[in-house]
Amino acid sequence: MPGYLGRYEAKKGPGDTWLWHEYQCDDDRELPSWRATVAQPLNNEDLRELLFKQFSAGVYAFRAERMKVGQCQFGRSTELKPDASNLPEVLNILQHNPARLRRYNEHVRRVLPQISWVSVRPVQSGGGLVEVLVWSGPPDAERDDLAIPLMECGTGVSQVLAMLYVVLTADSPKTILIDEPSSFLHPGGVAALLQVFSEYPQHQYVLSTHAPAVISGADPKRLYVIENEANEARPIELDPHDVEEQRVVLDAVGARLSDIFGPSRILWLEGRTEERCFPMIARALLGTPDVQVAMVAVVNTGDFDRRLVKTTAEVYRRLSAGIGLIPPACGFVFDREGLSADRQARLREACGSKLEFIPRRMYENYLLCPRAVASVLNQTETFKDGPLEASSVAEWIEANRARFGGGGDDWLVEIDGGRLLGALFGEMSKTKERYDKVHHGIQLTSWLVENDQEALREVADVLAKFLESQPTAAATEPTR
Secondary structure, eight states: OOEEEEEEEEOOOOOTTEEEEEEOOOOTTTOOOOOEEEEOOOOOHHHHHHHHHHTTTEEEEEEOOOOOSSSEEEEOSOOOOOOOOHHHHHHHTTTTTTHHHHHHHHHHHHTTTTOEEEEEETTTOOOOOOEEEEEOGGGGOGGGGGGEGGGGGGHHHHHHHHHHHOOOSSOOEEEEHHHHHHHHGGGHHHHHHHHHTOOOOTSSSEEEEEEEEHHHHHHSSEEEEEEETTTTTEEEEEEEHHHHHHHHHHHHOOOHHHSSSSOSHHHEEHHHHHHHHHHHHHHHHHHHHTEEEEEEEEEGGGGEEEEEHHHHHHHHHHHHHOOOBBBOEEEEEOOOOOOOHHHHHHHHHHHGGGGEEEEEEEEEGGOOOOHHHHHHTTTTTGSSSSSOOHHHHHHHHHHHOOOOOOOOOOOHHSHHHHHHHHHHHHHHHHOOOOOOOOHHHHHHHHHHHOOGGGGHHHHHHHHHHHHHOOOOOHHHHOOO
16 A cells, blocks of 8 residues: 555644644554654644544545435546545546556455446536446447446445545545445445455444344444434444354354344244244234334254253343343243253243243144144145045044144143144145145144134233233333
8 A cells, every 4th residue: 555644643832833743654554753743833723623624534424325426527636525526536547547447446346246347438418527437248348338327327336436446545544434334235245345344454444234244244343232212322332252252142042143133122932933923923913012022033942951051041041131232032932842840940040030831832732723734735736636624634633643642631732743743744645745844834823813813822822921011112221
């Protein structure tokens, strides 16, 4: 990078002067020695204004909106204005430096692979205007019809062209503010842009985002959560190393940061089937649930064995309290499948009053409705020409339920409903259909929600303990 001047340690000098110490940065971006002292007559008001101008001149802000920077007057400046309004001007001058122009276009292709080259030409209508052209074909194709004016391109293109020009050509460190980069770039483009930024560490990059992928890809030195408390924004600094630790906690229960990023509270559920079906039950039987509560699957409750008791108990304690980007849990709703009385007791110890088990052994036990099963099977190719009667399903269940632990009068409580549905689908279709826990679980739940909601009443009552009694976020907790 070229050398740049930096002004440091402005101190009061003799009389009405201020002393500015100037340094020359070498190729390694180091400040090896003092270069000169410049005395300037300034009063305090002048000094504040000068400092503001010096700082604001090096700040670039990019928002998720179309920038009208496709054309501007011809000029000879190489410094991009903070609003990027002279982008065509500076890119036109950049064309006189082939090596740097080539490197600039390489960066553009990394972020926007559909763009092969960026160039500038005079506007045909005259007036001393120049405009940016974006090429989509091979640069050596010599086809003008492949060049599109920047003014006709999508929202994210102008932002990327301006940002990359700054990071590549600026002779002094700049501050680049980017609001929600994932709103004008696809995930691959965001990742590539962040990688380019990492190659120019002399600049300061400030990003606001609701996308976990941006946080992960940025590898931030400082990380803040902005909370809205009593209509006042309050920044809370997080340790980036703790964010990585939070991912470890989420990995332990099979969740992702994107699953929990945004809501103020989490209701942790048994698995992916419950994650898809319980919100349907809550909407149908409880009304519209609190949008600040997300229902997220925990997939490793069965791993709560003696070898993992201490580790898993700590994971659930941390989920219950909430750490960093992970909102606190308003509850845990699990089934008893695979959990001995001792394991259930240890889970209750870890989660406290926030833990509830659904009354039946597993959620599939609520789906053993002959009419629902017949309806779902009749949607398959196997039964397209000869529909299955609900009475046939009921007879099969009655004849076979004892094989799956359903021998008593209260058999719906303790039967292994998952295994029974697997056998039922296979045997009644002569092995042509295979029960899929999530896919068919959603279909069965949908049928019950539309036709027999009372069959799901016990599940709804459990969910109501955590959803209906929750105070609103505005009254009790800050929002993020």
